[in-house]
Amino acid sequence: GAVVSQHPSWVICKSGTSVKIECRSLDFQATTMFWYRQFPKQSLMLMATSNEGSKATYEQGVEKDKFLINHASLTLSTLTVTSAHPEDSSFYICSARVSVGLRKTQYFGPGTRLLVL
């Protein structure tokens, strides 16, 4: 099956620093990847859609200058949380879409837990 990896799985950083999270599709190419944020005991909130070779599309209320997304290849998308603050602490999850004809299936990475002190 389709495997998506994320790195790092945990990160603790000081307020004001930037953190980069990588999302890789390991055994398939993904023209479209998605970045989600999840707070404890809540559902997944879509932050942005990442398209290979073009600018990401951000959801309403998500600061694009705060959460920089780069999808430089068909197997890698990165999310950089710039000048992180404690309120950015959260569980960040990426997914990659596999399209076979009309069937579009999303596969998720294991997530990255970010704690900003």
Next chain:
Amino acid sequence: GIQVEQSPPDLILQEGANSTLRCNFSDSVNNLQWFHQNPWGQLINLFYIPSGTKQNGRLSATTVATERYSLLYISSSQTTDSGVYFCGLEGNFGNEKLTFGTGTRLTIIP
């Protein structure tokens, strides 16, 4: 956009019991997936099921698109079934993004 509701929000069962989880949606869909989020946060694909019925071992799912609901059945529950179950779907006139329900938190007691 499309609205998604899941029920029940919480379910506590003894090992060996059966359960039915429900996902209601407000519009016709062209993509519906069920996921299991394990206690470590990993979302695992269970079914791609915009319509019809599928079975995979102790799990099965049915989507009745005309009545705008999907059901996930878990039989002979095991403690490893614990976690949160989400349905994610994309409407027919959607923008190719999945909208997720609020999830059902399932706890299986030994």
